[in-house]
Amino acid sequence: MKRKNANLTARLIQVAFCAALLFNGAQSIADEVTATNSQALAIVVHKDTQVDNLSLEELRSIFLADQQFWPDRQRIILLVRAPQSDERDYVLNRIYQMSEAQFRQYWIAKMFRAEVPRGPKIVFSTDMTVDLVVAIPGSISFIRADQVSDDVKVVRIDGALPSESGYPLK
Amino acid sequence: MRLALLLSLAIFAPVYAADEVTSSGSPIDLSQPEFNIMGFGDISYITNDGSDNDGFVIGQAVAQLSASLGHSFSAFGEFTASAKDSEYSFEVERMIVKYDFSDHYKLSAGRYHTPIGYWNSAFHHGAWLQTTTSRPEMLKFGSKIVPIHFVGVLLEGNVGANDLGIEYKAGFGNGRHSNIARAGDAGDLNGDKAWMLQVNSRPRNIYGLNMGLGVYSDEITLPASPNIEERTVSAYIAWNKETPELLFEYLHSTHESVADSSNSGDVDAWYAQAAYRLSGKRSNWKPYIRAERTRVDDTDPLLGAENLDYDGGILGVRWDFNPYAALKAEYRNEEFDSGGRENNFRLQVSFVLTKL
Numbered sequence: 425m426k427r428k429n430a431n432l433t434a435r436l437i438q439v440a441f442c443a444a445l446l447f448n449g450a451q452s453i454a455d456e457v458t459a460t461n462s463q464a465l466a467i468v469v470h471k472d473t474q475v476d477n478l479s480l481e482e483l484r485s486i487f488l489a490d491q492q493f494w495p496d497r498q499r500i501i502l503l504v505r506a507p508q509s510d511e512r513d514y515v516l517n518r519i520y521q522m523s524e525a526q527f528r529q530y531w532i533a534k535m536f537r538a539e540v541p542r543g544p545k546i547v548f549s550t551d552m553t554v555d556l557v558v559a560i561p562g563s564i565s566f567i568r569a570d571q572v573s574d575d576v577k578v579v580r581i582d583g584a585l586p587s588e589s590g591y592p593l594k
Numbered sequence: 595m596r597l598a599l600l601l602s603l604a605i606f607a608p609v610y611a612a613d614e615v616t617s618s619g620s621p622i623d624l625s626q627p628e629f630n631i632m633g634f635g636d637i638s639y640i641t642n643d644g645s646d647n648d649g650f651v652i653g654q655a656v657a658q659l660s661a662s663l664g665h666s667f668s669a670f671g672e673f674t675a676s677a678k679d680s681e682y683s684f685e686v687e688r689m690i691v692k693y694d695f696s697d698h699y700k701l702s703a704g705r706y707h708t709p710i711g712y713w714n715s716a717f718h719h720g721a722w723l724q725t726t727t728s729r730p731e732m733l734k735f736g737s738k739i740v741p742i743h744f745v746g747v748l749l750e751g752n753v754g755a756n757d758l759g760i761e762y763k764a765g766f767g768n769g770r771h772s773n774i775a776r777a778g779d780a781g782d783l784n785g786d787k788a789w790m791l792q793v794n795s796r797p798r799n800i801y802g803l804n805m806g807l808g809v810y811s812d813e814i815t816l817p818a819s820p821n822i823e824e825r826t827v828s829a830y831i832a833w834n835k836e837t838p839e840l841l842f843e844y845l846h847s848t849h850e851s852v853a854d855s856s857n858s859g860d861v862d863a864w865y866a867q868a869a870y871r872l873s874g875k876r877s878n879w880k881p882y883i884r885a886e887r888t889r890v891d892d893t894d895p896l897l898g899a900e901n902l903d904y905d906g907g908i909l910g911v912r913w914d915f916n917p918y919a920a921l922k923a924e925y926r927n928e929e930f931d932s933g934g935r936e937n938n939f940r941l942q943v944s945f946v947l948t949k950l
Contacts, residue, residue: 481798499665538670541662
């Protein structure tokens with residue numbers, strides 16, 4: 425009798441979970457949105473950083489703070505735009521593949537696991553981003569490609585610059 | 595639109611103030627000490643069938659302090675206050691000082707959550723961080739199945755820059771206390787230190803996948819009985835994205851008397867958990883399910899008499915009604931070795947206090 429009850433409970437749980445997945449699947453098709461920006465996003469680093477090219481996977485690893493040092497052992501300083509910017513929305517969608525809430529939870533968990541001593545530095549504008557990338561050795565951030573200046577180095581992603589075909593952050 | 599932007603800046607600017615950096619035109623030195631504080635808490639209402647002890651339960655209040663003391667040196671502390679029958683007990687859960695040589699070598703010392711499997715070193719004490727209201731039974735705080743804490747040194751890092759994303763954690767330190775639910779905080783009780791090695795892979799081109807294998811070894815000293823050797827192997831696979839979120843973890847331990855090798859027994863324990871973050875307007879909701887089982891040989895010299903066999907199934911939903919708080923409703927059907935089968939329902943609100 426006890427085993428029968430356990431089997432029934434397990435079956436009920438399976439049915440309920442499958443129903444939730446099916447219901448959500450139908451809804452997600454209807455709700456699908458694209459958050460891409462027609463303007464390419466440039467990945468910029470401090471001029472002394474000894475990196476010219478990153479794969480998209482390497483870039484994601486850096487933005488997730490799974491990679492925290494440049495090849496010359498300089499600490500990577502990640503600068504991220506504050507919420508309510510198109511650039512941030514694009515990076516969360518394309519690189520992190522996270523919602524705003526998931527992004528916040530990711531960094532809280534990362535700090536709570538003692539994997540990083542601090543979260544990303546927050547910047548509030550393109551000008552501020554450029555100023556700080558210029559001023560902070562080891563820094564990396566992102567700005568719209570048409571706002572890049574000569575003060576920062578633009579990193580190739582998968583071998584391509586923002587103006588070239590095959591650039592993955594368009 | 596402009597009003598909305600101004601309002602959002604007014605709301606977020608103070609929140610991010612501590613992480614904001616300013617430029618004066620000259621290089622900025624970020625090696626100065628920097629401190630972060632976080633807190634976690636939870637309150638539950640639990641009702642059990644056949645029990646008169648229904649009621650509210652204050653979960654652990656957790657304080658986390660971390661300090662970046664230069665580009666490579668950092669310190670971390672996690673402290674809890676847990677409600678008991680007539681008082682609160684305070685505990686130093688983790689206390690770590692760490693030096694990062696590179697991504698490949700990070701050396702630390704202190705008190706850790708033992709790197710066995712996935713959950714124990716992924717979620718720690720903040721109920722808000724985990725999908726469910728509580729940890730799996732085999733990994734609950736105070737568990738005798740898994741040595742939840744260890745005190746010693748840990749070397750960790752990644753193995754080269756490869757597409758497999760291989761990472762390792764190698765630890766050496768004090769084993770369990772004679773109260774086997776506790777770590778040897780004041781020193782090891784015998785000459786044989788505990789050691790552990792965990793290797794995991796997070797393939798770069800399969801973003802979200804995490805798989806790991808680990809071994810743990812210790813010699814345990816009990817009052818008035820021969821020492822017992824403990825050998826544990828663990829394996830896990832986790833899919834960290836929330837559409838879906840999948841966790842499976844398995845652990846096998848062997849306990850053998852040092853004085854008599856025929857006096858031995860095994861432990862097998864596993865859990866499997868699945869969750870799915872809904873989309874669109876319902877993206878704050880995440881239904882979840884978990885099944886788990888623990889089996890301990892009656893002949894096990896360490897745990898055979900503890901009545902730790904367990905079967906459990908839970909079904910619940912998490913509602914993130916606030917960016918920093920969640921409400922979870924959970925039905926549980928559990929069968930304990932000592933207490934028979936029971937159903938219970940729990941409602942839990944959990945939160946995080948942080949400036950992120």
